[in-house]
Amino acid sequence: MNPVKPxxxxxxxEADVLVIGAGGAGMYAAIEAARSGATVILADRSxxxxxxxxxxxxxxxxxxxxxxxxxxxxxxxxxxxxxxRSLCDENLATILCEEGPARIRExxxxxxxxxxxxxxxxxxxxxxxxxxxxxxxxxxxxxxAVSRTLRTQLHHFSAIRRIGDLMIVDIVVRDxxxxxxxxxxxxxxxxxxxxxxxxxxxxxxxTRLYRRNSASFNMSGDGYALALRAGAELIDMEFVxxxxxxxxxxxxxxxxxxxxxxxxxxxxxxLLNGQMQEFEETYAAQDARSDGAYVLTRDRATYAITKExxxxxxxxxxxAYLSFMHIPPEEIRAAxxxxxxxxxxxxxxxxxxxxxxxxxxxxxxxxxRVTPDFATNVPGLFACGxxxxxxxxxxxxxxxxxxxxxxxGARAGRSAAMHxxxxxxxxxxxxxxxxxxLLAGAERREGPNLADAVARLQGVMADKVGxxxxxxxxxxxxxxxxxxxxxxxxxPRAGCAPFDPELMDWLDLRxxxxxxxxxxxxxxxxxxxxxxxxxxxxxxxxxxxxxNQIVSLxxxxxxxxxxxxxxxxxx
Amino acid sequence: xxxxxxxxRGVAGAVPAIQTFVVEFEPGxxxxxxxxxVRRQDDxxxxxxxxxxxxxxxxxxxxxxxxxxxxACKIKxxxxxxxxxxxxxxxxxxxxxTEIAPPEERxxxxxxxx
Ligand SMILES: Cc1cc2nc3c(=O)[nH]c(=O)nc-3n(C[C@H](O)[C@H](O)[C@H](O)COP(=O)(O)OP(=O)(O)OC[C@H]3O[C@@H](n4cnc5c(N)ncnc54)[C@H](O)[C@@H]3O)c2cc1C
Ligand code: FES
Numbered sequence: 001m002n003p004v005k006p007x008x009x010x011x012x013x014e015a016d017v018l019v020i021g022a023g024g025a026g027m028y029a030a031i032e033a034a035r036s037g038a039t040v041i042l043a044d045r046s047x048x049x050x051x052x053x054x055x056x057x058x059x060x061x062x063x064x065x066x067x068x069x070x071x072x073x074x075x076x077x078x079x080x081x082x083x084x085r086s087l088c089d090e091n092l093a094t095i096l097c098e099e100g101p102a103r104i105r106e107x108x109x110x111x112x113x114x115x116x117x118x119x120x121x122x123x124x125x126x127x128x129x130x131x132x133x134x135x136x137x138x139x140x141x142x143x144x145a146v147s148r149t150l151r152t153q154l155h156h157f158s159a160i161r162r163i164g165d166l167m168i169v170d171i172v173v174r175d176x177x178x179x180x181x182x183x184x185x186x187x188x189x190x191x192x193x194x195x196x197x198x199x200x201x202x203x204x205x206x207t208r209l210y211r212r213n214s215a216s217f218n219m220s221g222d223g224y225a226l227a228l229r230a231g232a233e234l235i236d237m238e239f240v241x242x243x244x245x246x247x248x249x250x251x252x253x254x255x256x257x258x259x260x261x262x263x264x265x266x267x268x269x270x271l272l273n274g275q276m277q278e279f280e281e282t283y284a285a286q287d288a289r290s291d292g293a294y295v296l297t298r299d300r301a302t303y304a305i306t307k308e309x310x311x312x313x314x315x316x317x318x319x320a321y322l323s324f325m326h327i328p329p330e331e332i333r334a335a336x337x338x339x340x341x342x343x344x345x346x347x348x349x350x351x352x353x354x355x356x357x358x359x360x361x362x363x364x365x366x367x368x369r370v371t372p373d374f375a376t377n378v379p380g381l382f383a384c385g386x387x388x389x390x391x392x393x394x395x396x397x398x399x400x401x402x403x404x405x406x407x408x409g410a411r412a413g414r415s416a417a418m419h420x421x422x423x424x425x426x427x428x429x430x431x432x433x434x435x436x437x438l439l440a441g442a443e444r445r446e447g448p449n450l451a452d453a454v455a456r457l458q459g460v461m462a463d464k465v466g467x468x469x470x471x472x473x474x475x476x477x478x479x480x481x482x483x484x485x486x487x488x489x490x491x492p493r494a495g496c497a498p499f500d501p502e503l504m505d506w507l508d509l510r511x512x513x514x515x516x517x518x519x520x521x522x523x524x525x526x527x528x529x530x531x532x533x534x535x536x537x538x539x540x541x542x543x544x545x546x547x548n549q550i551v552s553l554x555x556x557x558x559x560x561x562x563x564x565x566x567x568x569x570x571x
Numbered sequence: 572x573x574x575x576x577x578x579x580r581g582v583a584g585a586v587p588a589i590q591t592f593v594v595e596f597e598p599g600x601x602x603x604x605x606x607x608x609v610r611r612q613d614d615x616x617x618x619x620x621x622x623x624x625x626x627x628x629x630x631x632x633x634x635x636x637x638x639x640x641x642x643a644c645k646i647k648x649x650x651x652x653x654x655x656x657x658x659x660x661x662x663x664x665x666x667x668x669t670e671i672a673p674p675e676e677r678x679x680x681x682x683x684x685x
Contacts, residue, residue: 011678046622047631047672056626144628164672185678187664192678216622216629247625251599253644254627347599451610495616498582499665502615 010190015041016420018196023052025385026202027150028409034157036417045167049151051218052204057143058256060134062399063100068123068132073097084393089566092391103406112149134399171230174431178380189497195427198416201383210361211462223387225511228553232376235389236366238522242467244301246360249317272321273313302359319358324350374412384412394531442492450505574648579656583663596648603643618666
């Protein structure tokens with residue numbers, strides 16, 4: 001075995017505010033912190049503005065602008081709370097809906113290019129909203145436009161230092177207060193320490209934990225693990241949103257895997273099982289909430305597809321067919337526009353062949369528990385964006401996630417800057433030592449292929465902690481997660497630096513296993529079905545479960561407690 | 572179907588090595604899919620950059636594919652050989668990874684301090 005060169009401390013950097021993650025939330029946080037007078041480091045493990053969900057989102061952004069039709073943020077709030085099935089933190093949901101218009105208009109001033117019609121911003125009607133409320137950028141360019149616009153704004157602030165290839169490994173906590181972080185600089189393979197008076201977690205979601213997902217490589221739930229290890233609490237970790245008709249086959253690149261939904265809605269695409277039979281009606285009988293345009297609501301569609309596959313009636317790739325073959329070609333062309341050509345590049349011709357779809361992990365409702373100032377219970381530690389839990393309760397309305405990223409990002413940036421004001425750096429080399437030692441202990445050793453271990457964990461989560469859950473498989477998942485944690489070992493495994501993908505896998509698994517455990521334990525504990533958490537052994541909502549579950553790390557085990565939802569006008 | 576990925580490997584300043592990996596694939600799968608499979612099945616130390624996998628939005632997976640600058644997630648795997656090399660005009664980091672971030676978003680070694 002070749003000994004590896006120990007990782008060196010390469011550089012120490014200081015700023016008032018450290019923002020971890022440069023998606024929509026992190027970039028907005030950096031801008032607001034700088035506008036509030038703070039110096040900022042904006043760090044991302046990937047490239048700035050490229051690594052997460054924001055740049056990949058192609059659809060819509062929900063906001064009560066009242067441009068298309070009369071609207072008020074309270075209508076948006078009612079819809080958000082209804083989808084959240086009594087679990088929303090009303091303070092956070094209110095902030096999302098009330099401050100959404102200001103952020104969306106600011107993005108408009110910054111020339112994001114919201115689609116317009118007859119001189120006003122166009123708002124589309126998406127499922128779950130009581131009226132047309134969703135803005136977008138044509139054609140399927142919402143996320144890239146949002147990302148590009150915020151990136152451009154970042155350049156106006158000399159107080160913001162942007163650093164890519166910087167993977168935050170742990171937040172450094174001194175005497176119970178966040179004082180910075182320690183990072184692996186991926187492209188040099190060396191250690192960087194970052195001192196900051198306020199630290200903002202803006203690392204996005206966790207859907208990479210699942211086999212079928214819409215995630216990027218960087219969406220392993222790092223922020224949840226960073227928060228837990230720093231002493232912060234998580235909320236609602238059992239609520240992972242599965243999107244029922246995510247793209248499955250044939251292989252399609254260059255399109256958002258959730259793109260089929262509006263087309264299915266508009267054109268009446270048919271769901272067929274592997275025997276080319278429609279099956280929605282079979283499940284529709286049990287469905288009280290059908291909204292007319294769809295035979296089945298999203299949760300029921302996920303259920304129907306899952307059950308058809310289990311019964312051996314899946315499509316070849318293990319999902320269902322979605323067919324537009326009964327639609328006249330002109331209508332397909334009119335509805336899909338230039339998208340037809342992008343599909344053709346992938347060898348897909350909807351006139352002649354159905355595509356295959358399946359439920360995919362798409363968004364995480366749960367996350368870091370915060371106050372309306374986006375502060376965690378650890379002084380100096382803040383969070384925003386998809387990394388935060390609570391605003392969407394047990395289920396999220398479509399379009400709420402980007403609004404949440406922008407609104408919460410701005411708020412968290414401001415709070416972080418205020419916290420940093422008049423404070424001196426509490427940075428301590430001693431407090432950083434344990435994680436420095438952890439990285440310095442990285443060694444090259446034999447062991448199972450870690451890239452394959454990630455795939456195995458994704459399989460365990462999909463099969464046992466997926467959209468439909470039961471006690472026995474959930475318990476089996478815990479056993480597997482624990483076994484994988486033991487296999488991983490305490491010292492990081494290194495390959496060859498710089499840009500060492502094996503070390504990254506090891507660090508990812510360290511986080512993913514902790515986060516997987518928190519999702520699984522919360523799912524075991526919640527013995528009812530609500531929103532995105534569906535227990536086959538406990539069907540239906542149970543009034544006594546109208547509570548949130550809070551997860552914290554006590555030593556090396558997770559603690560769970562139940563608490564009535566925060567901020568309620570509700571009793 | 573089988574694709575042979577003929578990959579240029581190594582770090583800056585060293586003589587590059589050429590290594591070939593064979594992966595099974597289905598029509599439509601991307602070169603990036605193939606590279607990810609190589610890491611799982613053969614050699615987890617293979618380095619390449621990517622983030623979005625499906626969306627072709629992050630633009631991180633650029634490399635030389637059969638001599639052309641392409642996105643590994645957009646180019647489909649084919650039977651027979653596909654040659655992969657790092658971008659020619661960017662500083663090499665390792666294997667297929669180059670420095671592609673705008674210079675002001677990179678950390679650079681403080682000149683005198685070491
Ligand atoms: C394919 C897809 C389509 C979607 N479509 C829509 C839509 O149409 N409408 C809608 O409202 N929502 C949509 N969503 C959800 C929405 O895009 C996200 O919830 C939102 O963009 C999250 O923003 P964020 O800034 O919190 O996180 P992200 O944009 O995910 O950014 C997080 C950043 O943190 C970085 N990071 C992670 N860990 C670390 C670490 N340890 N160190 C340093 N950096 C780290 C990542 O590299 C990434 O750049 C979609 C999501 C996906 C995946
Ligand atoms: S992986 Fe994102 S563009 Fe290729």
